[in-house]
Amino acid sequence: MRQTHAKSLTWFTVIGIIAAAVHYVIAVGLEWSQLLPPTQANIIGFLSAFPVSYFGHSKLSFSSQSATHKQALPRFLAIAVAGFIANQSLVIGTLRFTQMPFWLVLGFVMVIIAVSTYLLSRYWAFKGVL
Numbered sequence: 001m002r003q004t005h006a007k008s009l010t011w012f013t014v015i016g017i018i019a020a021a022v023h024y025v026i027a028v029g030l031e032w033s034q035l036l037p038p039t040q041a042n043i044i045g046f047l048s049a050f051p052v053s054y055f056g057h058s059k060l061s062f063s064s065q066s067a068t069h070k071q072a073l074p075r076f077l078a079i080a081v082a083g084f085i086a087n088q089s090l091v092i093g094t095l096r097f098t099q100m101p102f103w104l105v106l107g108f109v110m111v112i113i114a115v116s117t118y119l120l121s122r123y124w125a126f127k128g129v130l
Helices: 005-032 038-060 067-098 103-123
Strands: none
Touching: 005 038, 005 103, 038 067, 038 103, 067 103
């Protein structure tokens, strides 16, 4: 049975919120406790959230897509890394040129990146070979 676009989007949102919460809480917690500077804390947050994101999306958000794990994992990793590079660039630029706190900057940036991640995941990462 084919998964509807609405169901896929709903699961993507739920999994995305969970993965984003993992990323956000770890990154902000590490920065707030002064264990790491914001840019390093952001990397640890991303690495912690990646497995949550991939397995949640592969099992729930895009379960009806035809890509195998061997196809989907490298594609999704490429999307996640590109998204993280955009995330890190936006965080660094915003922190450098504004007085906004890290927790606010990271929250805004994560929402912006989520839209492109959904589109690329749905139409490329988890889509099988035609």
